[in-house]
Amino acid sequence: MLLRLIGKWLNAGVLEGIELSYSDEGTPQGGVISPLLANVFLHEVFDDWFVHTVVPRLRGRSAVVRYADDIAMIFSRKDDAMRVLDVLPARFGKYGLTLHPQKTRVVPFRRPDLAAMRGEPGPETFDLLGFTHHWELSRAKKWFVRMHTAKDRFRRTLRQLNEWCRDHRHLSLDEQHSALELKLKGHFAYFGVLSNMRKLGTLCHWATRIWFKWLSRRSNLPLTWKAMKRILKRYPLPIPSVAAPRVT
Secondary structure, eight states: OHHHHHHHHHHSOEEETTEEEOOSSSSOTTOTTHHHHHHHHHIIIIIHHIIIIIGGGOSSOEEEEEETTEEEEEESSHHHHHHHHHHHHHHHHTTTOOOOTTTOOOOOOOOHHHHHHTTOOOOOOEEETTEEEEEEEOTTSOEEEEEEEOHHHHHHHHHHHHHHHHHTTTSOHHHHHHHHHHHHHHHHHHHOBGGGHHHHHHHHHHHHHHHHHHHTTSSSSOOOHHHHHHHHHHSOOOOOOOOBOOOO
């Protein structure tokens, strides 16, 4: 019964807007079953293998962050990272999996002051789970890893907001406001880390501009900013808030 249900999920396709697409192999991109199957499959393929086979052979410390098929491996020594990268294709290939050629790479990410002491190049940035990660100095002159919304995720959110406001501008203000409020609160719940408040504030600014643009096209009389301010006073959009502690 369980295998039958999984098969139905895999063959159901994914609906994006009004377009229904099917995947010829693997799990459908965006399908609700994809993260679950990735976790079940990669627990054997990667998790157990890394803990029981890789870690005992490393010369330095290591850690892993994995969500579904997004994986970040952290090593204190570059030679350990390169050795693991060399054997990863064979390990995944044994189970019929391949690594993404653009996303699979070694990223120098040692703390800037320590990298300078060792004569190493400065740390790069990397994207994981919708966040861009980079080192930054706090006001107290301490280094911490800053997380902010990745550029592609930010652009996609604005595009989706623009399309929704365009397609639903005929709805009442109550209905539009309720939907926009839910969309923004959902975004803040995921991206609401302390170091990302600036980016979330920018999102609020553009969300207001987008809403204003499509409200002003509902009639032949263009909406003024003065009138929009009255609308926002009655229907305020949510203010960004911290939903998760800063990761350091």
